Amino acid sequence: MKHILLIDDDAFFIKTLSNYLKRFNYEVSTETNAESALKLIDQTTFDLVITDYKLPNSDGLTVIENLKKNHPEVPVILITNYSDIRTAVKSIKLGAFEFISKPIIPDEFKIVIQKALENKEKESQSNFKKENTQKEKEQTQQSADETSLIKGVNAKAIQLWQFAKQVAPTTMSVLITGESGTGKEYVAQYIHDHSERANKKFVAVDCGALPENIASSELFGHVKGAFTGATHDKVGQFEYANGGTLFLDEIGNLAYETQVKLLRVLQEQSIRRVGDTKDIKIDVRVIAATNEMLQSAIDDNIFRLDLYHRLNEFELTTPSLRNRPEDFEEFVKFFIKIASQELNKAIPRISIKLIERLSYYDWPGNLRELKNLMKRAVLLAQDGEILEAHLPQAILEKEQPKVNLKDAKEHQEKQLILEELEKQRYNKSKVAKALDIDRSTLYNKLKQYDIKL
Template identity: 45%
Template sequence: MKTNTSSVDAMQDQEFIDLTCLYEITRHLASATSLQDCLEKIVTSLAERKGMDNGTVTIINPATGELEIEVAHGITAEAKRRGRYKLGEGITGKVVATGEPIIVPQIGDEPLFLNRTRTRGDERKKKSSFLCVPIMAAQQSIGALSIDRVYKEGFGTQSENDLRFLTVVSGLIAETVQRIQRVNEEKEALRQENSKLKRELTAKNRIEEIIGNSSRMQEVFDMVHRVADSNATVLLRGESGTGKTLVAKALHHNSSRADGPFVVVNCSALPETLLESELFGHEKGAFTGATEAKKGRFELAEGGTLFLDEIGEISPAVQVKLLNVIQERTFQRLGSTKTIKTDIRLVAATNRDLEKAVKEMAFREDLYYRLNVFPVYLPPLRERRTDIMLLAEYFLEKYAKENNKQIKRISTPAIDLLVQYHWPGNVRELQNCMERAVLICDGPAIKSIHLPPSLQSADSIHSSKPLSLATAVENFERELIIEALKKNNGNQTKAAKSLDTSLRIINYKIHSYGIEPKHFKVK
């Protein structure tokens, strides 16, 4: 009677342990967002609650068709990497291939048990049993759940109970795998849809003449499209070389005045007297040398766009006359009393701090407000670094074609220098830099040695000092090694051979320069 009572108590204790473990596992699964974390918690629960050691979840890799360990409790990362099986290979491979669970009473007596992970010694093999159940999803085996277990007594009954328990757990895992896969698929679909919408928006806002995909340039494109069809005066602000002339052209070509003339006046290139004549025109005899009447830029731009570049450089006298034209849209030629009406779109540009110039009385406040109706700020190149390589490749293609050169790419070290440089001259400086590089390059790729000295080192970013011999040699050597690794798919032995040096030297140099060969492997 006492024996029966103790057996009932043992069964009840086991049922309580099973329920507690199952509840814990269900809780992990219900809150799972990462399959890896969830599975690790499950095999930990099996070890702590049920005494099931070496809990392992093996999943079919869809790319290779092989079984690979997803998570494993109590074994090293190296052992996990060794645990790879083909379908039908070993106990695990057989379980996944057939979809049927398998119990191995004693690991050491089973020839099909491969012990690929090498985590079980001879003593462990004598004591441990091995239980493996398939993980089924949509009536198809996608992997297996396996454990080691030491049975002191009652192997038959206990192992059958454990097998049923693991089958329930594997079913829960399968449901969670499917749920997480659906969530990931939905996320991926949303990501692709988002990328598609962004590409469509980018294409819609794209201005053909201007290169740039950065968020800062997208803002500029958006502003241009918003104001293009209006007659509002636009003031382009930004450092020299940021592309203000290109934006002015884009404003014109994307407006309803695109069929009209686009007239440019560089206000800083002309003296005051000549600038006034250029803007408003003059009559014959208006001043010495005026042998005939001449139309000014305001008349020449009739029905189109007048672009006043470097507007901050005009004199106070011209500022007054320009203010009247903007306000009244009328003007008089020099030497004439006849009033001429003008129908133009005015776009102005400056790299000066006009607010400071107004405070210093160097620029009229009323003219400033007339010009600053719709300001557009063009960011410097250092604030739109994602556009640097886009621009560099554009200029490479352009100048290679112009000079009949077969230069197809920019080397990695040269890319690093281009991206790290602060570009005080902005896009214009980058354009000149790439033209120079194309002219002196005789190979298929632009290398760091083809770039100006100002780009050659981190110290030279804020200094014009020439490179030291040691630094120049290091840059050249590093570039040669990277090029060799690229050509040989990251294989260091082949790279050493192509450079006619030893593997030991290559390994030393790779370590010294912080190069990662695995980055050059084609996956």
Template identity: 50%
Template sequence: MSKVLIIDDDPTFCVMLKSFLIKKDFDAYEVHNAKQSIKAIQQQDFDIILTDFRLPDINGLDLLKSIKNIVPHTPVILMTSYANIRTAVNAIKMGAYEYVTKPINPDEVLATINNALNSVEEKRSLAKTGTRNTGAPGSFQFISGRSAVFEKIHEHIELVAPTNMSILIHGESGTGKEYVSRLIHQKSKRNDRPFVAIDCGALSDELAASELFGHVKGSFTGATNEKKGQFEVAAGGTLFLDEIGNLSYEIQVKLLRATQERKIRKVGGNTDIEVDVRLIAATNEDLTKAVSRGEFREDLYHRINEFQLKIPPLRKRGADIKEFAYHFLKISNQELDTDIQEIDEEVIDKFLNYSWPGNIRELKNVLKRAVLLEKNPSLGAANLPDEIRYPMEVDSPQSVEDDQGIALRTVTEKKEKEMILRTLEQVKYNKSKAARILNIDRKTLYNKIKQFNIEV
């Protein structure tokens, strides 16, 4: 029986979700603030954790960081309102398994929990056997799309996959960087060997060395057994390091040696181990800027960047959105045992007009939730989130501030930041639309964002 911890400051909600999970044969516990949750996690072993983003004593991202430092391998599912979708995306970067939007649907939560537990079981099997079933090309949940920009990426994949070149994949969170790396592995000469994926954002500094390179028994407190690192587990195959920019400088030094000399040394060990691994790294930040700031080693950057692929965000792949939607409709039907075959054109139109801050992952979640709630044979707009159903009319003068439109330069500096923030939020952080509404050019808007330290 899997043990679940629910963290939410709404007792009624906790009782509802706890009762539902108990009926589904889970051992469920509830706490109502971050302090109680940390105490519970330190005293008991939980298989999965569900936490609200807004808690009375700490926000969800800070709590997620604390949880990952204590139990780095326990999946955490963030529960958040749809207005906090960008926060959910940041949570994924920091190691959250997934997010679900409130008001939650119990069946949606159940499916997400089961997927998370299956993922953990797969990783345990991988650690024991050193192999992972990657299947034939196309067997995992990936679809490339047909837009011109991705056709070019696909051509590059076909060229680089058969080589042993290290690859750096750049793209926003949720754009499918791991899926692209799997495709490269499947098209490589190593496709009969393991594919191992590591989320560097979920690794604390203390555990990163052990996770990547392994440790010997007794090398640190809690090292009761010898452990294989993921470089050893991926022997002969491909090692995918997601969000590589999160690794500490010390780990970067060790990673550089592993890639240059093809040798690693376990934590606490005194002998070198030869490794034959192809490295694919991914990041959502500009590593050249991290290099200039001294946060990322320049020699390591050039080592992992023998070939670079840039994955565009979903908002720039309008030609692919309908294809993605039907792909995720098929997956949702399989997972939820439903039989919805069509998507109304109104839904597709709304998808095309939405900015998708969570990218492909968000589209998948939106489709799955809508399918779960849909009672008709065709998927309509009624079950889409309000942000997609009722997009702000950015060209309407009533959409922001007043009925006379806006001229940013006419307001005081004190009001500028407030107005910029409100406008960015209303246009889903589309800077071109925001600049047009504010009657300034994009360059001025970028300068203002930098001046006021606005997070976008």
């Protein structure tokens, strides 16, 4: 029986949580402050420690620091207030396995506890050999860097992953919006991995690569003889993903006719292969993604409103790379490390000054573009350092933006319009009204700032 220690000074909360964990055959001990908890940890073997951030005369970070120093094998989960993002980030850096925001979602909490205990088992088996080679250190660092790549420390990025973690254990369909290359599939995979379907298939489909004439066959399958060339029965992606998660990337590219069929599948939870007369029941969670403004497509009758609402029970937005300056250096170094491993080369150096020059570029291709560029640079670097000569001149020509009063005013105006567009879901009439301008003025501003809808 796994032994868990709960640390919280809220008597009602700790009793409720304790009773909940005992339902799953966990042995539970409780403490109300950090000092007594740390003494108990020194005297008793625990498989997991769960601590609140706010404790009398101390805090949860103190518990984490002490555990990582004296009992590094024991995983820690920190409970924080929903808005306390900085504390959550700091806890991960100190060595916490994960953080959970209040109010706690039971299903999510259960999954995190299971993963923490499973991770401890794996580490225990590894430590049994008493090996601590340089290779293992590099793998550990790579894992940490990969988490940083996906999550980052940007406030909007942290909020994105918090939301993703909260929606993951539910059955809600999710729509992920964001520019191309911002990691929408990473988010979808994360949701799947933290859901009850984690041990089932995750199937990704690029709707933008599906020709209109075969889209239905690819998604729903077909029977032999359904059309010319259908020489055998084919299982579609929905049927293949049955029990798991289906990720539909670039959903806005689906033909209208295929949208109608997709809506029917989502409503009835059954598919009918092309050319067949019988329905097949399915159990699939759908996560969709787009880099387009679907609201504009809806206004132009290109995308169905009813399908949009069916897909968008919960919406997430991945921030662009240019809006994550605090993460840029870390991304650069991560992609250099990955490229070096793929090319079987030593990791080259790169100067802070050169990284700063790269940050001036707009990066329209976002993380994908940066990854490709760093791989090219690593390939060209021959003397253990990435230099300007290894990078495209067009990217380095971008100078540090010079700020003047006019530019600052225009930038502020553009940001205000973009924020209101997102708030009003790209309904231009509502945006104009909210900004107290007429529609013609709004259209002129959209053209002036090259805002494409």
